[in-house]
Amino acid sequence: MGTSETAVTSNFIRNIIAEDLENGKREQVVTRFPPEPNGYLHIGHAKSFSLNFGLAEDFSGRCHLRFDDTNPIKEEDEYVDAIKADVRWLGFDWGEHLHFASDYFDQLYLWAVQLIKAGKAYVDSQTAEEMRENRGTLTQPGVNSPFRDRSVVENLELFEKMKAGEFPDGAHILRAKIDMSSPNMNLRDPAMYRILHAHHHRTGDKWCIYPMYDFAHGQGDSIEGVTYSICTLEFEDHRPLYDWFIEQLGIFAPQQIEFARLNLSYTVMSKRKLLQLVNEQYVSGWDDPRMPTLVGMRRRGYPPAAIRTFCERIGVGKGASWIDLSVLEDCVREQLNESAYRRLAVLKPLKVTLSNYPADKIEMLEAPNHPQQPELGKRKLPFSHELYIDRDDFMEEPPKKFFRLGPGREVRLRNAYIIKCEEVIKNSDGDVVELRCSADLDTLGQNPADGHKVKGIVHWVSAVQAQEVEVRLYDRLFNQENPDKAENYLQALNPDSFQTTTALVEPELIAVEPGSTFQFERVGYFTVDSKDSKSGQPVFNRTVTLRDTWAKLK
Known part of the structure; x- marks a missing residue:
């Protein structure tokens, strides 16, 4: 995606940036993709990082890859490596700008102390249940914590003891002092730090307090000089808090811009639900070819160019909308029609x-x-x-x-x-x-x-020369257009999403390399499985049918 395509792929974010550069509000474009390393990336993430890297590329800027590793309980190096591989697979490069939120733990701690000294943060000793009850509702204001007016000295002492590991998990929490009556729930004295005695994948056991995402996110952008913090619409209500921290600390201010996340039919993209599918063995793993994960799509045989085309084709907007899975499948067909060798x-x-x-x-x-x-x-x-x-x-x-x-x-x-x-x-x-x-x-x-x-x-094969191979007929994982609307999304699983058969193929297909994709003429596109294939025993995954068979069903 280059500058020659800017007019074709224009969107409201690109228009904002172009105007900022023209009137001198910004001198350069710096974006970032900040995944949490607690799972594998899916097609929704691909839309996000394609946008961030694409904007940086279009405006001769740079895009950082920064891991939001503020929750050591769920994060692993396995996910870090997988995310880096996925971003590279789609053709993007962060160069020297690989960062981690944990890189900034020392500075974040100092900024937390700065806010305590300014009377803008305090240590709260309520239980989690008490804090929930006192937070209020969308129609009722919250109630101030009985610990909200602790002195600066007492707050500093308690926070230092939290850092030193003198309290158990959940005993105290550091909160920003903003407004418990704010109509924006995110401004009702949000949490900044919690006690968590857990081993971190990069910092080890150095810390037993960890910053919350809303506190670490904007400051990480500021430290790196990110000019545009581009995120999905669920963070729109968090923007006032993002800006509040930046303003109170008096540091460089990025601009947060929100866009609509990808909603794809016949798919779920909640990390919690995808993890359940893996853990309860409804699928064979994160790389199951039916999963919307990029590692699953790679194994199934989706070309990276097709996914980039899909991300460009669906566009970027503010309004939530559903994209039919057939749009993605059409992008795959178009790419493979050009590149795949034909076989019988x-x-x-x-x-x-x-x-x-x-x-x-x-x-x-x-x-x-x-x-x-x-x-x-x-x-x-x-x-x-x-x-x-x-x-x-x-x-x-x-x-x-x-x-x-x-x-x-x-x-x-x-x-x-x-x-x-x-x-x-x-x-x-x-x-x-x-x-x-x-x-x-x-x-x-x-x-x-x-x-x-x-x-x-x-089509045909010679009975004398044909070779037997295993073929896996993958289909859509769910048979309902919006699985989340089912009483239980697991009830929407497609029982025919995975079938196996033995096929007879041209003799030379017995020795093809894993990852190779072919069009079985009049049948569909098939890719040699990169995980289960053995020398002389290829396993073929159906990548996509020759035409949208689900259109007839609908």
Whole structure:
């Protein structure tokens, strides 16, 4: 995404920044992406960091990657590494600007002391339940804490003892002294520090008090010289508090701008719910190809360029809206249609015997790797007396507009001959087990303008040369458009979201590299699983179907 696309991808945030630069309000653009390392990133995060990195790129600025690691109980290095890998995978680079909120713990502590000395913060010794009761409601003001008027000296002593580890978790909390009657609940003496005797993934056991997000967030932006703190709409009511801390401390003031978060149909993006899906084994892990996590999408075979296109296409606005999952899937199809090599694979094999083709002959036919890109070359397709086609390409009593195979009917085998069904073989149960056909051996490479014409084309593999592979048919994880509207979102899980089958494929597909993606012609796009595939035993994940099959269902 470069400056040449600015007009195409214009949005209200970009317009604000452009105006600020033009009138001299800002001299540079510095943004940041501040994830908490307590889980894996999902497609909603991709929208956020694509926006932040994209704006910095468009305006020749910089974007920082800063981990909000203020809660040691939930944070792990595993998540830090995964988040860095996801951001890089989408093509973004923070350069030397990798930061952690924990980098600023010493300075944040000094600023907390500064606010205590100024009479703007106090140590509260109420229980959590008492604080909830005294906070008030949206229609009733809160009640001042009985500890709100402690002296500066007493507050400093207590805060120092909190830091020294002299109190158990929950015994005291440091709060900002603002206004318990404010209509904005976030300004009703919000918490700044809590006692937490927990090992931190970077600072170890140095601290037993940790800053709250609302206190650490804005100050971290200020320290780094972030000019635009871009976040989602749920933080709009937090902006007055963000600005209050900055103003009281007299430090550099970034500008917070909010935009609507991504709401994607047939998906949940609550970290709590995603963690439940993992922990209770409704999915195989954070990287399950049905998950909306970026690591799951990468394993499924979604190209990073498709995700960036999706983030640009859906735009940035202030109003909450729902994006249909088909928009993302269309971006994936568009990208893979350009890049994926074509191959033949049969998922529901039905045997075809060619009566007029020599039983001992193996013919090597040529087929393009990509029909629209001849520069990608060709590959060899083994053709033999016995073949397999897909069972769905045959009907004993086909309707009028069924242009595939039936008794007495003709079709073209993809990149091969025209065949005609002469006889249908059934087993004792009456099931069709074999088709005996004849081939027009003069139709190989025939131009459609030539004499022998047919409307139907079907895919196939040689029964002699085809290889068996495991294919995993992934689909949407939920079968309700908005799973959160269900009485229990788990009840909206799609029981058909994961199925496995054994497919017959072209022989060369047995040795492909993990992560390689192909279009199985007339079937869909499939990617070699990066986790479960072994040498000579590839496992193929369905990345996306050739068309939106859910549109018909809706």
